[in-house]
Amino acid sequence: MFFIVLNLILAVLCFLIIGHAFLLYKKNRHLNVFFVLILFFVAVPRVFIFIEGLETKDIKNSVFWDNLSLAYLYVIVFQWYFKALLNDRKLPLINGVQLVVGFLMVALSYLRLVPLYWDAFFFIVFGVFVLIEIFRIIKAHINTANLSNAEERVFVLWLKIIFGVAVFILFNSWGISLVFNAVDASYIRAAYRLNSLVWFGVCLYILFNPLVLYGVTALQKSLLKPKLADLKLLVLPPKGPIQEADTALHQRIHLKIPFYIARINELVPKKKGTLIKGKVLTGIADLLQVPQSHIKYAFKYHCTLSVKEHENYLKVMVAIECIEKQYLKEHTVASLAEVCGFASRSAFYDNFKKFTGEKVTEYTGQAMVG
Numbered sequence: 001m002f003f004i005v006l007n008l009i010l011a012v013l014c015f016l017i018i019g020h021a022f023l024l025y026k027k028n029r030h031l032n033v034f035f036v037l038i039l040f041f042v043a044v045p046r047v048f049i050f051i052e053g054l055e056t057k058d059i060k061n062s063v064f065w066d067n068l069s070l071a072y073l074y075v076i077v078f079q080w081y082f083k084a085l086l087n088d089r090k091l092p093l094i095n096g097v098q099l100v101v102g103f104l105m106v107a108l109s110y111l112r113l114v115p116l117y118w119d120a121f122f123f124i125v126f127g128v129f130v131l132i133e134i135f136r137i138i139k140a141h142i143n144t145a146n147l148s149n150a151e152e153r154v155f156v157l158w159l160k161i162i163f164g165v166a167v168f169i170l171f172n173s174w175g176i177s178l179v180f181n182a183v184d185a186s187y188i189r190a191a192y193r194l195n196s197l198v199w200f201g202v203c204l205y206i207l208f209n210p211l212v213l214y215g216v217t218a219l220q221k222s223l224l225k226p227k228l229a230d231l232k233l234l235v236l237p238p239k240g241p242i243q244e245a246d247t248a249l250h251q252r253i254h255l256k257i258p259f260y261i262a263r264i265n266e267l268v269p270k271k272k273g274t275l276i277k278g279k280v281l282t283g284i285a286d287l288l289q290v291p292q293s294h295i296k297y298a299f300k301y302h303c304t305l306s307v308k309e310h311e312n313y314l315k316v317m318v319a320i321e322c323i324e325k326q327y328l329k330e331h332t333v334a335s336l337a338e339v340c341g342f343a344s345r346s347a348f349y350d351n352f353k354k355f356t357g358e359k360v361t362e363y364t365g366q367a368m369v370g
Contacts, residue, residue, distance in 0.1 A: 003193045007046040010196050013203040014043035021213050032215060034081035041074060042199050049192065068123050069110035071173040076102045078166045079130045085159075085215040086141050098130060127170050138163055151211060158212040161205060165198055233310065234261045238301040246297060253294050260298050263288050272314040276341045280311040312351040315340040319352065323363070333360060 018039050021031055076099065082088075083095075105122055108114045114122070138159050146152050172191050206212060236258060242250045253260075267287050268275065275283040281299070285292040299307050319340045322328075327336055337348035352360050 003196060004050055006196050006200065007192075008050040010200050010203065011043040011046045011050070013200070013207070014039040017203060017206055017213070018043075020210065032081060032084045032213065034077050034084055035213065037077050038074075038081060041070075041077070046192075046196065068119050068173065069106045071123060072102050072106045072109060072126065074169065074173070075127055075130050076106075079134055082134045082137060082163075086137055087215060088137050094133070098126075098133070102126060102130075123173070127173070131167065131170065134163065134166070154209050155212060158205065158209065161202065162212075165202055168198060169195065233305055233313070234264060234298070234303050236261065236302065239304075240301070242301065246300070249293065249297055253297065256294070257298060257302060260288065260290070260294065261302065264298070268314070269317070273318055276311065276315050276318060280314065281307050312342075313355055315342060315348075316351055316355045319348070320356075320363075323360075 018036055021036060079098070105114075105119075105126065109119050109123075142156055142159065145156050147156065172195070264284060268284060271283075271287060275287075281295055282292060285295045288295070296307075299305075299310065303310060305313060319336055322336055322339065327339075333348070334345045337345045340348065342348040342351070349360060352358075352363070356363055
């Protein structure tokens with residue numbers, strides 16, 4: 001009973017991940033259709049198994065289970081999943097030959113035009129060649145990966161996990177075709193149960209780390225363009241020499257600067273909606289309950305942005321929060337610009353691009369109404 005329920009849960013998780021990938025396609029500009037196919041390969045049979053109560057005694061009578069046609073197709077889809085995941089757009093001659101041979105064997109195996117022994121032999125040779133190709137591109141990526149970055153480490157771990165799953169499934173297929181030399185229902189039952197446990201872990205990993213769905217392109221984008229909230233705007237060492245006019249103030253407050261920076265980082269993001277409605281400098285001074293001259297000094301020597309730039313930065317952060325709350329579904333960009341305190345839509349566009357590196361339409365993934 002446990003495995004019957006597990007099969008249903010696994011199928012639901014697979015369909016949830018597929019839905020997640022489609023729903024976020026516009027935002028991420030990336031959909032790995034090959035992984036969608038893999039998840040369908042995982043989910044659909046398990047739905048039938050759940051319906052039939054794991055009665056696999058008649059599975060071997062299916063036109064798919066007494067040949068290796070699906071196994072060949074699985075290998076092809078996995079190979080192109082990795083190529084898409086790692087943004088390997090090259091199509092060398094060897095890949096073209098693999099595709100032709102693979103689809104030819106899918107047809108020959110399905111039509112039973114090749115004896116099972118020779119079919120198994122060809123499948124092992126084909127699988128080994130594809131496995132070597134996949135391993136090569138994964139190793140090339142790992143060798144150049146920046147493992148000091150947390151997101152890159154997550155992605156590399158995913159590569160190892162999903163490659164391990166691909167190898168495990170391939171060995172299962174070899175076991176069916178060679179060890180038993182026929183499709184045995186009890187073996188299929190055991191293999192499906194073990195595979196279900198493996199795929200359940202994979203699905204959980206994806207749900208906790210959805211970035212792995214989108215591949216290298218999305219990863220690089222996230223590394224190059226961090227969230228605005230993660231930008232380090234305030235720095236402890238002064239940006240330059242203290243001017244003579246500020247020397248006296250420097251002597252009085254330079255020991256307080258670390259406290260000011262910590263308080264600004266803590267309180268300003270929470271109060272940004274209120275701060276952008278007035279003068280930001282005055283608002284921050286009131287928030288910290290310190291003289292305005294102290295905040296002005298902190299911005300002058302310890303902030304990578306000017307006061308005006310920082311104000312626009314806060315407005316863009318407010319705009320992003322509104323966008324994530326689906327504000328633009330019922331309102332225009334001009335309305336959003338006004339709500340965030342920008343004098344014009346063009347000023348909003350310019351500052352949004354400046355701080356996010358993307359146009360508003362690129363960030364939201366949808367056409368905006370003017």
